[in-house]
Amino acid sequence: MEEEIDLKQILQIIIKKLWIIISITLVAALISGLISYYVLTPTYKSSAQILVAPTNSDLQPFNSSDIRFSLDLISTYRDIIKSPFILEQVVERLEIEYSTGYLNSLITLETASQSQVFTIEVLDEDSNMAAKLTNTIAQVFKENMVDLMNVDNVTILAEAKESSSPVSPNPILNIALSIAAAILVSLVLIFLIEFFDNSVKTEQDIDHLDLQVLGTVNKIGKLKEKKTSKKKNIEVGNERGITLES
Template sequence: MDETISIKDLLQTFKKHWMIIVLLPLLSGIISGVISYYVLTPVYQASTQILVNQKDSDDLALNATQVQTNVDLINTYSVIIKSPAILEKVVKELHLKQSVGALNQQVTVTRQENSQVFSLTVQDTDPDRATKIANTLSVTFQKEVPNLMNIDNVSVLSKAVLKENSAPVKPNPQMNILIALVIGLMVSIGLAFLLEYLDNTFKNESDIEKDLGLPVLGSIQKASRNYKDGF
């Protein structure tokens, strides 16, 4: 016969293992908070915007074609801006300690659909260095792309600005703690049910009847000690 779990059984399981259900999520949240605040290195972010455009023309049809061409070229620009030909110059100009490959991992290029503007984002453990890398990379790309593609249609729309009291983009301690609490709660509930499943002791008369199929003829009540009577 299939066993069913009633709400009463669930509540009894929670009551019996409440310490595990409460303490394990709290411990997970505390550990996550300590790691997020004191172990992980903060990472800061700086962004610039680059505009791809063409020189003015009186032909409206030609302008529409040029705009679409510029939009299509952004994918190519995204590859060029992260290429060694550009990144090596940035490393040399700023005297960066990281390699070209490491710098490539710090740079992200994001384009907006059907737009001639794309964003260049740099993440670094130093907010000032992140700002300098973003601006230097934008200017270097603007200078070098005419030589690489024989075109002159790139301009820096906005520069990265170092803000006072810049907040890191990661880690996010609040989010990490929340995730740890949820995971800890799920694990603690699962552990509570596992312990209950592995516990094969009889707790009352109904357990004997259910598991052994035998009727209960009598029971012995637990007597309290009466010190006045000498027991």
């Protein structure tokens, strides 16, 4: 029974302070939307797929050891792709002012388990530049494998294409998260206000103070003077020769 009363009190507190939740939520959603659409710079992603084939020079069927060796090479190839040796050539070929460290931070390599295919992903604020960087990295890597590893087992399966939609920011997601956070903050704020509010508003508040109630004073509404009684007093006064001021 006490639990039901507590839940009822909680709902009453929330309903009484509902304007705080609405106000904070609207402000948070508005700020989040403005930042997502007008402040944050859109970022685009392009990707290219690379196949690492078994290094079998003969025209014989590949065996399991050849495939296993190709899978082991992928880890080495991942390090080579993000090495300054490859990235410096990419910067020179595209004639861009990117440092190798910055370019390295834009690159992500994705590899599926037990797959000879891995993906080169590049993020950039320019969708066209993201595609150019991805394709150039893949091409420069493929060209250098013969000299570096003395193998020619790299094939570009899919070239990167320019993306029309950014991967970030996501305004809808940002607004939804801001609304959820605003509601949580509002609830915490409401209960803090209620917790530190020591004023007495109802009889229940007095009960919590463990004080003895001596009596209650009912609220009395304002009495309205009847016009009929006033008119009657004027008539009585006239009969007695007394003039009453209105």
